[in-house]
Amino acid sequence: MSSECLGSDGASTGYDRWRRDRWEEMAGPEGKAGLIAHRPITEPGQQLPEVPGRWTSTGFSGSLTLTAARAENVSVDGHAVDGTVELTGASRLSFPGGRRGTVEELRGAHALAVWDEAAPTLVGLRGIEAWPWDPAWAVEAEYRPADAGRLLEVTRVTSPGVRESFPAPGDFAFGLRGERHTLRAFGVGGDTLLIVFTDGTSGMDTPGMGRWLILPRPQDGTGTARIDFNRAVVPHHMFSAAFPCPLPPRENHLPARVEAGERAPVFAEEAAVGSATGPAV
Structure with a gap:
């Protein structure tokens, strides 16, 4: 075993650190256990059951846009949406109820990942x-x-x-x-x-x-x-x-x-x- 993984007392300190990091990745404030939806965007003006807005993708080489009214309380990168905005893989979206979204560009398609810090799988992970x-x-x-x-x-x-x-x-x-x-x-x-x-x-x-x-x-x-x-x-x-x-x-x-x-x-x-x-x- 490499020296990174062994402490002076022979304990697997590197492994322990990795386990703590793994726990944070799954159960932390933005833990993966909080994912509630992974929705491919395949139709113009597509609506999703988890979040407001209308979503349109023109394919991986094209664009992904979100259309929402100000009253729907959607924001992109901290700015309220009132109309149509273009999204990228770096866009960070916020929705009512504390939900958030990230955009994926994967093998010819766009998808929206929706996260909720109140998701039962995240809150209940022990x-x-x-x-x-x-x-x-x-x-x-x-x-x-x-x-x-x-x-x-x-x-x-x-x-x-x-x-x-x-x-x-x-x-x-x-x-x-x-x-x-x-x-x-x-x-x-x-x-x-x-x-x-x-x-x-x-x-x-x-x-x-x-x-x-x-x-x-x-x-x-x-x-x-x-x-x-x-x-x-x-x-x-x-x-x-x-x-x-x-x-x-x-x-x-x-x-x-x-x-x-x-x-x-x-x-x-x-x-x-x-x-x-x-x-x-």
Whole structure:
């Protein structure tokens, strides 16, 4: 284990810090558990049930506009809307009742994400169950770049489910518990790679839709990388059903039980959830 993750007393201090940051990401004031809607904008003058206004997209290479009257109490970047305004990925929207919105520009389409600090999933989130840190679950892997432009078709968890092609720039090959494995990685923007995988715990101790490993792309495009299953996380969809998360490709199944990383979110009984105390660190 790197020195970053070990304190002088041998405790996994880096891992503890990562767990606290992860808790803040999910349960903090702007936590992901507060997402209540993720709405693609596909029609001119489209109206959404969660927020006021009329929304029009002309496609990824075009514009996204919002039309609202001043009485609807919508603001963009702190300015009240009274008419039509053009939005960008940097726009920050405010709506009545403390709700807020962010704009996404993703693979040929615009979408609006709506957040609510009073969402039951955010208010009711009590913790994220995880196995104890174990350095044996951190392994060295070989990164193997794929052919330029490789895409993998996967299903997103939406209603109804949709198939979508994701860029898959490379694979990670490694040994685990005496067996060799290869996991395919998606490109999710910048130099970040996402591995969506299942293992022997999936559907029992961990979500049936798998877990995630979020890794930096090797800077030289090849070589070795460190995969730490202690930092496997449950998908955002388990904190809010509004997240249209991808399901793992068939190739990304590990037959062994990976008893490392997150297991499930834990909610108060009254929270309306699709899945499961301050963080156990």
